Amino acid sequence: MSQDLKITDLTAYATSFPLPKDGNVRLGIGRAVKKDAVVVKVTTAGGLVGWGESHHARAPSTIAKLVETTLKMLVVGEDASDVQGIWKKIYTKQLASHGLGAGTAMAMSGIDMALWDIRGKATGWPLYKLLGGRSKPVAAYAGGISLGFQDPAELVEEARVHLAAGYKAVKLRLGDNPGNDIARVAAIRKAFGPELAILTDANIGYSVADAREVMPALDEHRVAWLEEPFPAHDYRSYREAKAFGRVPLAAGENHYTRFEFSRLIDEGMVTILQPDLSKTGGVTEFMKIAAMASAHKLPVHPHTSMTGLNMAASIHVLAALDDPGYFEGDVSRNNLFRDVMVSTPYRVDAQGFVHPLEGPGLGLEVDEDFLIKHPVIEGPSYV
Numbered sequence: 001m002s003q004d005l006k007i008t009d010l011t012a013y014a015t016s017f018p019l020p021k022d023g024n025v026r027l028g029i030g031r032a033v034k035k036d037a038v039v040v041k042v043t044t045a046g047g048l049v050g051w052g053e054s055h056h057a058r059a060p061s062t063i064a065k066l067v068e069t070t071l072k073m074l075v076v077g078e079d080a081s082d083v084q085g086i087w088k089k090i091y092t093k094q095l096a097s098h099g100l101g102a103g104t105a106m107a108m109s110g111i112d113m114a115l116w117d118i119r120g121k122a123t124g125w126p127l128y129k130l131l132g133g134r135s136k137p138v139a140a141y142a143g144g145i146s147l148g149f150q151d152p153a154e155l156v157e158e159a160r161v162h163l164a165a166g167y168k169a170v171k172l173r174l175g176d177n178p179g180n181d182i183a184r185v186a187a188i189r190k191a192f193g194p195e196l197a198i199l200t201d202a203n204i205g206y207s208v209a210d211a212r213e214v215m216p217a218l219d220e221h222r223v224a225w226l227e228e229p230f231p232a233h234d235y236r237s238y239r240e241a242k243a244f245g246r247v248p249l250a251a252g253e254n255h256y257t258r259f260e261f262s263r264l265i266d267e268g269m270v271t272i273l274q275p276d277l278s279k280t281g282g283v284t285e286f287m288k289i290a291a292m293a294s295a296h297k298l299p300v301h302p303h304t305s306m307t308g309l310n311m312a313a314s315i316h317v318l319a320a321l322d323d324p325g326y327f328e329g330d331v332s333r334n335n336l337f338r339d340v341m342v343s344t345p346y347r348v349d350a351q352g353f354v355h356p357l358e359g360p361g362l363g364l365e366v367d368e369d370f371l372i373k374h375p376v377i378e379g380p381s382y383v
Contacts, residue, residue: 003046003048003122004044004045004046005044005045005046005048005079005080005081005118005122006044006045006046006077006078006079006080007042007043007044007045007075007076007077007078007079007080008043008044008045008076009041009042009043009076010040010041010042010043010067010068010071010072010075010076010111011040011041011043011068012038012039012040012041012054012063012064012065012067012068012107012110013038013039013040013041013064013371013372014036014037014038014056014060014061014063014064014375014376015036015037015038015039015060015337015341015370015371015374015375015376016034016035016036016037016060016374016375016376016377017034017035017336017337017374017377018033018034018377019032019033019034019035019334020334025145025146025147025148025173025332026148026149026150027145027148027149027173027175027203027205027382028173028174028175028176028202028203028204028205028206029175029203029204029205029382030380030382030383031382031383032145032381032382033380033381033382033383034377034379034381035145035306035334035335035336035337035381036056036058036060036306036376036377036381037053037056037060037305037306037307037337038053038054038055038056038060038063038064038067038106038107038110039051039052039053039054039110039307039309039341039366039371040052040053040054040067040110040111040113040114041114041366041368042075042080042111042114042115042117042118044080044118048080048118048121048122049118049121050080050113050114050115050116050117050118050121050361051113051114051117051309051362051364051366052109052110052111052112052113052114052115052116052117052278052282052309052313053109053110053113053277053278053305053306053307053309053310053313054067054106054107054108054109054110054111054278055106055109055276055278055279055305055306056106056306056381057102057103057106058380058381059103060376061376061378062103063103063106063107064376066100066103066104066107067107067110067111070094071090071094071104071107071108071111074089074090074093074094075089075090075111080115080118080119080122081115081118081119081122083112083115083116083119083283083284084284086111086112086115087108087112087281087282087284087285090104090108090111091108091257094108095108095257101256102254102256102279105256105257105279105280105281106256106278106279108281108282109276109277109278109279109280109281109282109285110278110282111282112281112282112283112284112285113277113278113282113283113309113310113313113362115282116130116282116283116284116313116361116362117361117362118361119361120360120361120362120363121360121361123360124360125360126316126356126357126358126359126360126361126363127283127313127316127317127320127356127361127362127363128315128316128317128319128320128356131283131287131316131317131320132320133316133319133320133321133356134319135319135355135356135358136319136355137349137351137353137354137355138315138318138319138324138326138327138353138354138355138356139168139169139324139325139326139327139352139353140167140169140326140327140328140329140346140348140352140353140354141167141168141169141170141171141197141199141326141327141328141329142159142162142163142165142167142169142170142171142329142331143170143171143199143201143304143328143329143330143331144304144328144329144330144331144332144335145330145332146158146162146330146331146332146333147159147170147171147172147173147331148173149173149176149180152183152184152186152187152188153187155172155184155187155188156187156188156191156192159188159191159192160191162331163192163196165331165348166348166349166350166351166352167329167331167348167352168195168196168197168351168352169196169197169198169199169224169326169352170188170196170197170198170199171199171200171201171227171328172184172185172188172198172199172200172201173200173201173202173203174200174201174202174203174205174206174214174226174229175201175202175203175204175205175206175229176205177210178210178213178214181200181202181214182214182217185198185200185217185218185221185223186217186221189221189222194222197224198221198222198223198224199223199224199225199227199326200218200223200225200226200227201226201227201228201250202226202227202228202229203228204228204229204230204231204232205229206229206230208230208237208240208241210229211226211229211230211237211241211244212241212244214226215241215244215245215247216244216245218245218247219245219246219247223247224247224248225247225248225249225250225272226247226248226249226250227249227250227251227272227274228250228251228253228254229241229249231254232251232254232255235263235267235269238251238267238269238270239267239269241269242269248271248272249269249270249271249272250270250271250272250273250274250301251264251270251272251273251274252264252270252272252273252274252275252276252280252303253274253275253276253279253303254279255275255280256279256280256281257280257281257285258281258285258288258289258292261273261275261280261289261292261293262292265292265293265296265298271298271299272298272299272301273289273293273298273299273300273301274300274301274302274303275289275290275300275302275303276302276303276304276305276310277302277305277310277313277314277317278305278306278310279303279305283313283316283317286302286317287317287320290317290321294321294322294323299323299325300321300324300325301325301326301328302314302317302318302325302327302328303328304327304328304329304330306335306337307337307338307341307342308337308338308341308342308343308344308345308364309342309345309362309364309366311327311330311338311345311346312342312345312346312356312357312362312363312364313362314327314328315327315345315346315354315355315356315357316356316357316362318356319355319356327346327354329346329348329354336370336374340367340370341366341367341370341371342364342365342366342367343364343365345357345364
């Protein structure tokens with residue numbers, strides 16, 4: 001196969017599938033009724049194809065349209081190996097001046113991930129090796145759209161399944177109300193003892209008063225972090241809540257590019273950083289954010305998006321860091337984007353670790369027929 005890496009085509013698939021009524025999860029942002037994704041395909045003149053994931057932004061048709069129109073016009077004809085140059089071109093022409101802001105960051109993230117996939121396929125190297133890393137175990141926690149608002153006894157049984165699969169850490173969903181949230185955390189700690197790492201995510205469901213009530217109890221139960229109690233832009237509430245307890249505040253899945261993370265770091269109220277490869281600007285930007293975090297001795301635990309593409313890429317970048325944080329394992333019961341659309345993105349071993357895939361690039365095969373057979377379902381993802 002020729003190594004002509006000139007980009008000749010760019011396609012974005014907006015794709016969805018419904019969730020069964022008896023198998024969806026209720027969180028602080030509502031009840032999940034479907035899963036959406038935007039999958040990006042980049043093709044080169046030499047025949048290499050790269051795949052990436054752009055976060056759907058709960059408007060998958062919009063993100064896919066942006067990829068296939070404005071950004072396609074900026075990217076086609078460029079050298080796929082020039083990830084820095086293409087990133088800068090999109091940033092300069094679209095994101096930095098009168099662009100769509102977060103929408104452009106998400107759209108360009110999938111393109112960037114696909115370009116790194118092509119680089120790996122062109123060299124025969126897995127992504128982690130291209131980034132200067134090595135194959136090493138990465139600690140994982142049981143996350144994704146799971147462990148939601150339910151009776152504490154039922155929550156314990158769900159968590160027990162994930163621990164039996166190998167996980168040594170779980171992330172619980174808060175944002176219901178302070179009393180119920182504290183009861184669920186207490187039930188998990190009582191059931192599994194001090195060795196289990198408990199993480200929590202409020203999905204922006206808290207007021208400042210809620211955080212003031214909950215955070216001392218999270219300290220009591222040795223919770224490792226409280227994720228997104230407030231919307232990403234509500235810096236004042238994060239600053240105020242930092243004084244309510246010792247539990248670290250986490251955020252970043254809804255922050256875009258190194259420039260927004262620079263403010264998070266400088267303000268000092270969030271000490272757990274969670275950039276999402278499908279949102280913040282792709283692999284290229286994630287590595288810059290991770291370097292910035294390292295200079296401040298702050299841990300990076302990437303947020304995982306919908307498909308196996310993001311999952312596999314997240315493990316690769318963690319394996320390339322000198323002090324990797326957790327990988328967010330997706331333990332949701334119904335995810336065709338993880339189990340059908342792609343080959344297996346990861347496995348959790350008995351010690352709770354995952355390893356990066358060894359194939360070139362992301363190391364995944366993508367079923368394009370699946371994407372064609374699962375067109376986007378318009379409407380909200382949560383109700």
